[in-house]
Amino acid sequence: MSKVKVGVIGASGFVGAELTKLLLHHPNVQLMGVSSVNHIGESLSTIFPAFNGPLDQKFSDNETVISQSDVVFLCLPHGKSEALVKQCIELGKKVIDIGADFRLKDLEAYTEWYDVQVAYPELRESAVYGLPELNREQIIKAQLIANPGCYPTSILLGLYPAIKAGLIDPEKLIIDAKSGVTGAGKTLSEGTHFPIKNEGFNAYKVGSHRHTPEIEETIEKMGGGNINCSFVPHLLPVNRGILSTIYVDIKEGVTAEEIHEIYEAAYQAEPFVTVLKAGNLPDISHVTHSNQCHIGLTVDQRTNRLIIVSVIDNMQKGAAGQAVQNFNLMNGFLETEGLSMVAPSF
Incomplete structure (x- = not known):
């Protein structure tokens, strides 16, 4: 060829x-x-x-x-x-x-x-x-x-099976995402100098990050309806990686086992997405320098909330x-x- x-x-x-x-x-x-x-x-x-x-x-x-x-x-x-x-x-x-x-x-x-x-x-x-x-x-x-975008990739892959299957209420969507400093680009800013970022960890552009409309528009196309999500990005003192923790309410009668089965079925043929076994949560160190996305799922029985943790390498x-x-x-x-x-x- x-x-x-x-x-x-x-x-x-x-x-x-x-x-x-x-x-x-x-x-x-x-x-x-x-x-x-x-x-x-x-x-x-x-x-x-x-x-x-x-x-x-x-x-x-x-x-x-x-x-x-x-x-x-x-x-x-x-x-x-x-x-x-x-x-x-x-x-x-x-x-x-x-x-x-x-x-x-x-x-x-x-x-x-x-x-x-x-x-x-x-x-x-x-x-x-x-x-x-x-x-x-x-x-x-x-x-x-x-x-x-890097944040939307980790978030949308984390949400897609649950929205497609109608398991959750996407209108009550809270996203807490954290990125390594390469996500800020090569041009230095006050917040990305080594003496300031090293040993530091901060939220930024709270409620105003430009990836917000990309997340919302794609969720709507997934079938999640017209939503307004709460998206809070953070800057980690590491070179690479994004860890997105997504909180969403489960619809009545949906079980943790059902959610896990639906995620596994949705991604079983995908070469770059892995749904971890029940009880396991991903780490950005497990995907750095790779094109992989790892997803962990936990159901908080007390609040009836699904907590999705999705990790990728922001550069890959x-x-x-x-x-x-x-x-x-x-x-x-x-x-x-x-x-x-x-x-x-x-």
Whole structure:
């Protein structure tokens, strides 16, 4: 099978570098180029020394990467992808946008939460939300994929079987999620400097995080109705990982055993989602550097509440790994191709 010519726009950030690493080892990929507007002509290893050696890449401009590639990955901040995606689509390229520009179908919600004006609303209509466990068939046929956000990935995978089966009341939804500092991106802020973050643990953007409308819109599409969730993200003093704890009321008569059976049935054929045995709860250390999602379930009998704990690596299943998973589906490869990583044992 001939290799697919691929390019990465925005490869100088954490997600871009993680994606480049995956693509360099993918058996069906020919990496044609990587771009960074601030580092044209420089080597990737000047920013990330781990690339020193035969796999090093030189940054070129966006136009060169697009012209040489059949599939283009974009790893850019919100508001920066739209014009480039328009250009790629007109040239017949397949596109996987890891940023936020196409995740929301609701144009008004996107403008309100991201404070960005949209120039090409028709692109939003054609984009497929790239959560394979929900939208696999649409992803296979898509030209433009909106890669989900990291928090929504962990949360939506945790909720999906319960909502689909009608076991819970999603209107009373509380989400407590915690992320490693790579989720904040490579640009430093006051809260991500080592002396401040080390030995610290804090909530941020309480009730105002931009992933909130993405979570709510997708829950509605799952069949959960039009909801307003309480979403509180936190920043952990670790490099990688997301742990989402989700609290939701169970409908009358639903048992813990029934819930567990439904989750196991929903994900038994999924290569990247594991439902842990009853009584076990996941740890972010069990999924780091992998494309895996682990889910643990507990029913609080006293409050009749289901507590879902879902963990992923924010850089992998929450970003670059899921993008490669979508790439595989779009191009007819095994969904697991290039994603066989296992979390370190210690």
